[in-house]
Amino acid sequence: MSEPQIIYELLCSNFQVPSDSRIMKAMIDVSKCGELDIAGMSVTSQMCDILCKVLIQSKDICRLNVSDCLLPPQGLSLILATIHQTRIHTLQLKGNNIGGPAVYKLSRMLSLSKHIKNLGLEWNNLGLCSEGMAEFCSVLAANHNLEVLDLRNNQLDPQCAGLLAAALRKNTSLRALDLRWNAMEQAGGQSFLTALQTNKTLTVLKLQGNSISNDLLTAIGHCVKHNSGMLRMHSEYEARRELLANHAKAVNNQRALELRQFAERTRRQIGEMDVEMKEIQRLLGTKQKEVEELESTLSETKRALEISQREVLTLQDEL
Numbered sequence: 001m002s003e004p005q006i007i008y009e010l011l012c013s014n015f016q017v018p019s020d021s022r023i024m025k026a027m028i029d030v031s032k033c034g035e036l037d038i039a040g041m042s043v044t045s046q047m048c049d050i051l052c053k054v055l056i057q058s059k060d061i062c063r064l065n066v067s068d069c070l071l072p073p074q075g076l077s078l079i080l081a082t083i084h085q086t087r088i089h090t091l092q093l094k095g096n097n098i099g100g101p102a103v104y105k106l107s108r109m110l111s112l113s114k115h116i117k118n119l120g121l122e123w124n125n126l127g128l129c130s131e132g133m134a135e136f137c138s139v140l141a142a143n144h145n146l147e148v149l150d151l152r153n154n155q156l157d158p159q160c161a162g163l164l165a166a167a168l169r170k171n172t173s174l175r176a177l178d179l180r181w182n183a184m185e186q187a188g189g190q191s192f193l194t195a196l197q198t199n200k201t202l203t204v205l206k207l208q209g210n211s212i213s214n215d216l217l218t219a220i221g222h223c224v225k226h227n228s229g230m231l232r233m234h235s236e237y238e239a240r241r242e243l244l245a246n247h248a249k250a251v252n253n254q255r256a257l258e259l260r261q262f263a264e265r266t267r268r269q270i271g272e273m274d275v276e277m278k279e280i281q282r283l284l285g286t287k288q289k290e291v292e293e294l295e296s297t298l299s300e301t302k303r304a305l306e307i308s309q310r311e312v313l314t315l316q317d318e319l
Helices: 004-012 021-031 044-058 073-084 099-110 130-142 158-170 187-193 215-316
Strands: 036-038 064-065 090-092 116-122 148-150 176-178 204-206
Touching: 004 021, 004 044, 021 036, 021 044, 036 044, 044 073, 073 099, 099 130, 130 158, 158 187, 187 215, 204 215
Parallel strands: 036 064, 064 090, 090 116, 116 148, 148 176, 176 204
Antiparallel strands: none
């Protein structure tokens, strides 16, 4: 049994809630891909509460797909309030009628979460809450983690486009933004073209189905294509710089190793020479003693010879 499955069954038992066979299968599939996919399933607020506890306790779930679930407001709020306590980096919320107060909760989720990199919000109603959309864009401007944002079919008007464009001027992490099938019109497209004079990190911006002229779409396309090329060059530069840095580090490490080996050999040779020198000094000391003994013997022999010579002379005189 997978970890999420065990946690899910235990929680259902504790809360005395019948387990859902489809959700159970989704829990089992987590071990294969790290994604909890319950898209299109009917989920009650109580079941959302259980799912949130699973998300917090499980280390295996890194992607969550609750698309087209039409989550009840309380259940959606529970999930949005829980995400920042999980390891989830991809969150799909397509088709959940997110609008009104839920937009503020979505903004808070994005501001608290340090892991979300991919956020899917297709087929919701963010554009119907202008103040909530302003809050969402304010959070987006300061976000440093989100890389992919899908806002297709969200009834976004030119005012929303202006808010998003203002966020893009400050955001440096977002790489892909899908805004197809909204109502941003020509004014909205112009806002994005202006924003792209500042933003140099967005490489995909889809605006089809917004009543924007082909000329303006082409100009926007050139900007994001330029960004893509510059980022690719930057990535290649960083890759080469890292390669050179690693090579230099390897060379330095090799030289340091050779120096350590040389120092070790030198210390060993000096040690051996010290031993040899001490042995030579010992031998010299021994030879010196032998020489001194020989000199002493020679002196005694000379004295004995002198005495013998004097005795011989004395005997000669007596004779």
